[in-house]
Amino acid sequence: MSKNIVWRLLRKNISAAQIAGYAIANLVGLSIVLTAIQFYRDVNSLWSKEDSFISKDYMIISKKVSGLNTINSVMGSSNSKTNNLNFSSNEIENLQQQPWVRRVGNFTAAQFDVYASMEMGGRRMATHLFFESIPDEYFDIQPDGWVFDPATPEIPIIMSKDYLTLYNFGFASSRGMPQLSESLIGKVVLDVRLSGNGLRDTYKARIVGFSSRLNTIAVPQSFMDWANARYAPNEKIQPSRLIIEIGKPGDPAIKEYLKENGYESAGEKADDGKASYFFTIVTGIVIAVGGIISLLAFFILLLSIYLLLQKNREKLHELMLLGYSPRQVAKQYYILVGVVNMSVLILAIIIMYLTSGYWIQPLATLEVETSSHLYAITIGAIIMAAITLGNFIAIARTTRRYFNS
């Protein structure tokens, strides 16, 4: 004899087809939702995690280089260091008063000569370089070793990712030189010779990070201040580039202001925002479709439960007369719904895992670190808990109603 007689009695009218229909529909819906969430989180790291030093809310601007600027500086008709490619104090002040600007930081350019060389594969490469710096507070995260101590001088450098790309895919491949990864570059020690003010010193330098938003060769502000004071004590110039923290990213007034004043923002990072926005919309639609399928499935189950209880109405009444409480009877249906829903959730999570395998590999080659599945699993569990709770309430109410009738 079966352990649970009540269940044997009540399961008679359960339609396996209805339950299976619900399970499949909900599985499809939930799988779409979970997979879309996971995909969104993984792919979104392309934009959000690529550059952790400086967040999206920063913009770097400079003045447009026109033919006239160039001629002026070449002809020496004005002092090249104060030509109108630099921002005047008035211009900076005006910028600071714009409603979308939170704060403005100056790029400080090195006023001394930089000559770097490195040993690589037995060959020595050397080049003239330039350094720039921005105040440390504009960094979201400071890379490891982003300090400069004149007592034990080693210069940390953040380099634009574009330079590495240029080297790897433009220079190295055509010259038959080895391509370099970011982590390998970090291990290379550069010899940097600084000269100016009649002094000439050599320091060790190390590239501690690459940035796609900071299109320069950046050194810590503390080093720049120290070095400018040492090698160019008498030079004082206005910055030619500014870093702006934006209060309202995406404000159309920004574009307008830049255009009006003939400024341009570095790179085309704004387009990243557009792509990211578009991607968010598309993912949102996919999640909504999955959500609607799940919601419809929820109603299928609800309908199925109502039908089932309707068919078992007599039996429920008999059980009541035997002294069964509505809860004791409803428990049987709770178990059924719980088991089905739990299975659907587990299957949906498995499907999400398997599907994510299709994009993890391509993303790994782009050096994007994919996020953990925990977030999607939690969302799935919450959705399923909500669906199950809705089912339970419907069961409890209907059983009670039949008991009272």
Added chain:
Amino acid sequence: MIKEINLDNVLPQVFAGSENEPPVKDSQVWLHKITFSRPDNYLIEAESGTGKSSLCSYIYGNRKDYSGTITFDGNDISRFSMSHWCRLRTHALAILPQEMRLFPELTAMENIQIKNRLTDFKSETEIMAMLERLEIPHKANQLAARLSVGQQQRVAIIRALCQPFNFLILDEPVSHLDARNNATVASLIIDEAARQNASIIATSVGNKITIPITRQYNL
């Protein structure tokens, strides 16, 4: 625990308006004040259509289509909550419905156990002993649908006894049993009621259960 069941001026709604006509006019139950108190046994003698099963349903809390008041120890049963009824039906009040109400898709034993699992009152051995006493142990694992009406009646009686009770309502308990089976059923019921110090309220349209009766009413 119920010590006393009181009926005060109770009348089925279907008889409203015909208070001065039979069967209400001649009834000793409808529109009267009646007390069933433990451990006395009562017999309600009735003709068909006088509301005998309705009375059983009213007392068991299954139906409320009556006027007047029914109280258990002074408490109006029409105000009892669902959970209170569940407690009463598993701990104080047992019933044998006239139509037996066995689940045809379950075996005789399962039909008994579906009640007994709820109350956890009898062991399987005790149930088998009762089946043997009523001479149907070989039917234990047969589907209720395959049992004769007399056999179903005996299974339903055993099911009704698988709980602690103060009052046992028997709606025509022996309508389908011969005299010999009537006696065996009666002795089983009397033994169980005596052990629990409980009252029996039995109805009959002719074939009476052979138990000692304290008071008889004509419905």
